[in-house]
Amino acid sequence: MKRIYLLLILLLSVSLGSKPIEDKDIYASVVNWTDLFISSSVKETIPKIVFDEEDPEFSGKNTATSQGKAHSMARKKAREKLRVRLSQRLESILFNADYTVYEYTQVNQQARLRLNSYIGSEKEEYDFQFVKNVLEAKASLHIKGKEGILAHLPVEYGIESVPEFSEEVVPVEFSGLVVDARHLNVKRALFPKIQTDRGLDIYSPLYVKEAYAMETGYIVYREDQTGKGTEAKVGKNPYFVLALGTAGKNQTDLVIPTDEAAKLLSHPETRKNLTRCRVLILVSR
Incomplete structure (x- = not known):
């Protein structure tokens, strides 16, 4: 039922x-x-x-x-x-x-x-x-x-590399990242960051390519992942993760488990897709 x-x-x-x-x-x-x-x-x-x-x-x-x-x-x-x-x-x-x-x-x-x-x-x-x-x-x-x-708006883009984890994880390629924050009181912003529960940033303007941020937007917020345009943003096989909480003075940044971040970033193509701003945040109204 x-x-x-x-x-x-x-x-x-x-x-x-x-x-x-x-x-x-x-x-x-x-x-x-x-x-x-x-x-x-x-x-x-x-x-x-x-x-x-x-x-x-x-x-x-x-x-x-x-x-x-x-x-x-x-x-x-x-x-x-x-x-x-x-x-x-x-x-x-x-x-x-x-x-x-x-x-x-x-x-x-x-x-x-x-x-x-x-x-x-x-x-x-x-x-x-x-x-x-x-x-x-x-x-x-x-x-x-x-x-x-x-x-x-002048922003520092792409001056650092997306971090890699030392944990032994079987590499799996993902087309993007979807972070579910619908259970949280997250504030929307132009440049939110995503970090692990150990405080390591895994998504920020420092990692992304400027051309992609300009063309597709650094971040997109949606209520669900089934609507029009989702695939264009995060591809056909994105990694889904539930946010643990918010961070930052304005409560715009999201925290995800470290082990989930390790799985996400295990493949070089996945890390490359993050530099292409293939990230979507699910929020409630």
């Missing part, structure tokens, strides 16, 4: 599809940790159209002389609000176990300059929908990709 119940749960999750893991702020600006983008939306009232020069409201505040002008004014106001909200949301994201993005830029001058340049370069993508007398506007910023946030 238990097997049938578990099978039904699995089939239900597949049929319904896996929703992305998101964090929202007080303005409902969203960080999508599954598809890796930030988005925000606003509604802007379209200015009143007054084309009669004899009308007391002609050329007044929040009025326009044509529909085209009214729409243009609404789009401009919406863009200004959305750029501020996206910028605020970006700076509030946890960078790693020690800093938010804003805090990181305060201790790293190069990061501050590059982030300012990125925000000023207007990388946002907009969608405008006019519904009666209201403009519904949405804007988004990519986290990964050539125009994404990761490409504009």
